[in-house]
Amino acid sequence: MKRKVYDELLEWKNNNLNQSLLIKGARQVGKTYIIKEFGNNEFKNILYINFEDQLDMRESFDKMPNPDEAIKTLQAYGVSHNIFNIEKDETLIFLDEIQLSKRAYSLIKPLSEMKQFRIVLSGSLLGINLNGDFLDPGPTVKHIKMTPMDFEEFLWAIHGEGIVSLIKNIRDDVMNGTLINQMLHDTFNNDVKDYILVGGMPQVVLEYINSKDLGKVYQKQEGILNLYRSDIQQYQNIQDNRIKTLKCFDSIPNQFSKDNHRFMYATVERKKKARHFGNAIDWLTRTGNTRMCYNIDHFKGTLIDGKGKSFKLYMNDIGLLVCMLGNDYIYKIQNNELGLFKGALYEQLVAQMLVAKNVELYYARINEYELDFFIEYNGKILPIECKSGGNTKSQSLKNYVDTYKPSKAYKISMNNVNNTDKIIKAIPHYAFALLSVEEIYSL
Numbered sequence: 001m002k003r004k005v006y007d008e009l010l011e012w013k014n015n016n017l018n019q020s021l022l023i024k025g026a027r028q029v030g031k032t033y034i035i036k037e038f039g040n041n042e043f044k045n046i047l048y049i050n051f052e053d054q055l056d057m058r059e060s061f062d063k064m065p066n067p068d069e070a071i072k073t074l075q076a077y078g079v080s081h082n083i084f085n086i087e088k089d090e091t092l093i094f095l096d097e098i099q100l101s102k103r104a105y106s107l108i109k110p111l112s113e114m115k116q117f118r119i120v121l122s123g124s125l126l127g128i129n130l131n132g133d134f135l136d137p138g139p140t141v142k143h144i145k146m147t148p149m150d151f152e153e154f155l156w157a158i159h160g161e162g163i164v165s166l167i168k169n170i171r172d173d174v175m176n177g178t179l180i181n182q183m184l185h186d187t188f189n190n191d192v193k194d195y196i197l198v199g200g201m202p203q204v205v206l207e208y209i210n211s212k213d214l215g216k217v218y219q220k221q222e223g224i225l226n227l228y229r230s231d232i233q234q235y236q237n238i239q240d241n242r243i244k245t246l247k248c249f250d251s252i253p254n255q256f257s258k259d260n261h262r263f264m265y266a267t268v269e270r271k272k273k274a275r276h277f278g279n280a281i282d283w284l285t286r287t288g289n290t291r292m293c294y295n296i297d298h299f300k301g302t303l304i305d306g307k308g309k310s311f312k313l314y315m316n317d318i319g320l321l322v323c324m325l326g327n328d329y330i331y332k333i334q335n336n337e338l339g340l341f342k343g344a345l346y347e348q349l350v351a352q353m354l355v356a357k358n359v360e361l362y363y364a365r366i367n368e369y370e371l372d373f374f375i376e377y378n379g380k381i382l383p384i385e386c387k388s389g390g391n392t393k394s395q396s397l398k399n400y401v402d403t404y405k406p407s408k409a410y411k412i413s414m415n416n417v418n419n420t421d422k423i424i425k426a427i428p429h430y431a432f433a434l435l436s437v438e439e440i441y442s443l
Contacts, residue, residue: 003034005146023120047093099125099126177420180428192349201221201224221322241283247268303374312361357436366400385412390415412432
């Protein structure tokens, strides 16, 4: 399945940068698959070492005295796999689950500085400190973040190459303020519903393509969630922290069942406050399993200047959130019978779209009304109101526009394009997903 990160890998290779490459992201977002595909397509050989599965290699690197011995070890391992030249013109060296070998990570800087090798590192739990502080390799390593498949990648996978021209037509229509063909509009709205059910985890998307069976999709999603829970049990250092982190993780659906979607520790455990849960939320966020969306206390300066303590906690993938809700929600989503939870799901949808655009998540609760998200571009703070259906009346957005006079504001819904208002631009969810931040700002 085509992924946008492949172009970043190609750029790294073709620019001949004297850097190694570190691909970061949560478990099951497709890091290993895409790096292997890149290595097989763009190099004569790929030398693959997984520090989670290959305990002998982990032990060998943990005892590694210096970079020269590391090179000998890599050469010997290559020979054992019929790879007789591990240098950059022929071989991609791929070190997977690098967070499990502190020593291997510390050797990347000197190996990169030799300018002889092409090394890609990957890890699912790099955000948490498993083995103490890592030796930061600094500018010798380029960092790339991977997320689940975004909506455009999902469309590529589901519909194939034929969808590319239609996506271009939609972009052009939105930028020109032209109504999108109604049949196409309805089709893409249905694709959005499929994306909500399936999400963007590559294994789950592949299952959906192969079987078109939502039951098998649900089972794949359950497997990923159980893997996340297993990681908490295995890698949270203290038993008490494991229990608290699991409770916070499993409370996410309940957090969105309230009118106010702000994360409340009392929802996790009655009468408990933040200090009781220690590093639980921080741990979940640093693994990439969840995304925090911070409340803005004021609008003086940049968004980060106004960052408050209250927050919402989104899953990294909407399909996983649906799975956490329980199997009865599959039917409710398919038949548009969600009720109160419908708004929360579409919030998660837009949050995931923003993260895919590398946008930090912020919301604001001002007096009695709330703005779902903001984009900061060219020094301007622009509000986003997310709607789950066709009823797009929004007193919150109107109040914000009247009070703060933004140059642009956005209403995202199931309705067709409407850019007639000078300030408030109305676009469908799918179109919002397909536009870059720069294009959104240019509407």
